[in-house]
Amino acid sequence: MMNSKPKYQLTDKDFKQINRRSLFGFQLGWNYERMQNSGYLYTILPQLRKIYGDDSPELKEMLKTHMQFFNTSNFFNTIVTGIDLAVEENEGIEGKDTVTSLKVGLMGPFAAIGDSIFASLVPTIFGALAASMAAQGNPIGIIIWVVASLLICIFRWKQLHFAYDKGVSLVTDMRDSLNALTDSATVLGVFMVGALVATMVNIKFAWVPQIGKVTMNVQNNLDMIIPKLLPAAVVAFVYWLLGKKGMTSTKAILIVLVLCVVLGGLGVIAKV
Numbered sequence: 001m002m003n004s005k006p007k008y009q010l011t012d013k014d015f016k017q018i019n020r021r022s023l024f025g026f027q028l029g030w031n032y033e034r035m036q037n038s039g040y041l042y043t044i045l046p047q048l049r050k051i052y053g054d055d056s057p058e059l060k061e062m063l064k065t066h067m068q069f070f071n072t073s074n075f076f077n078t079i080v081t082g083i084d085l086a087v088e089e090n091e092g093i094e095g096k097d098t099v100t101s102l103k104v105g106l107m108g109p110f111a112a113i114g115d116s117i118f119a120s121l122v123p124t125i126f127g128a129l130a131a132s133m134a135a136q137g138n139p140i141g142i143i144i145w146v147v148a149s150l151l152i153c154i155f156r157w158k159q160l161h162f163a164y165d166k167g168v169s170l171v172t173d174m175r176d177s178l179n180a181l182t183d184s185a186t187v188l189g190v191f192m193v194g195a196l197v198a199t200m201v202n203i204k205f206a207w208v209p210q211i212g213k214v215t216m217n218v219q220n221n222l223d224m225i226i227p228k229l230l231p232a233a234v235v236a237f238v239y240w241l242l243g244k245k246g247m248t249s250t251k252a253i254l255i256v257l258v259l260c261v262v263l264g265g266l267g268v269i270a271k272v
Contacts, residue, residue, distance in 0.1 A: 008050045010089060010164065018043055018085075019157050022078050035071035044081060051088055058093045065096055072107035073114020075156060080106050082163025118152060128196055201231035203260075206270035230269075 029038030052059035087095040126148040133141030205219040
């Protein structure tokens, strides 16, 4: 008969171990079939052994449960982990359905929030600052980037204990705030991407066709219609390439490089 109520209580040592495994090993087992399932299990495996006991039926059952499909943001995965462990520590095997529902319900929203803020917004802002300063020979840019990365790691480290303390109530208490944060981050991220396209993609039409005695400046005409139209078209072309089957970012970069060299050599385009 399964012992449904475990007696083990997680300690600070457990939280440190989980955070270390999350920071350095969460993505190591990524696969196309179930994505982050093995990384998630690896992160909490020592704690599951302590909660259920080695070779126990409960442990085997929960191992099977955690090997199901899971995929969320690397920057918020320990929030799911903290809530999960709070449930398992108190409910044991009886909380299996709750844990499964929590993981399925939370991985999508947290993936959206994490990708919007930490995979798009933060790298866009701090990466642009660092790149701009580096282009001017200012070493402060790399310092800003390193500090931002360290702060993100600290944030990831602290959220585990916070989620564990709050438990399931975190989901209902922060639901509206998380939705608003996701929407705001998405809008700001789109805005920043648009601003970066206009400022960082420095390309223009160099082609100036002459019809009889009339010279037509293509770039000036485009600027009167939509300024920065060519940089936007280049970015749209890259997105279109990446949507093609079998296309990778490396192939897309090579295609853009070849086109730029050829068109630049023919005098069609030039650097601003």
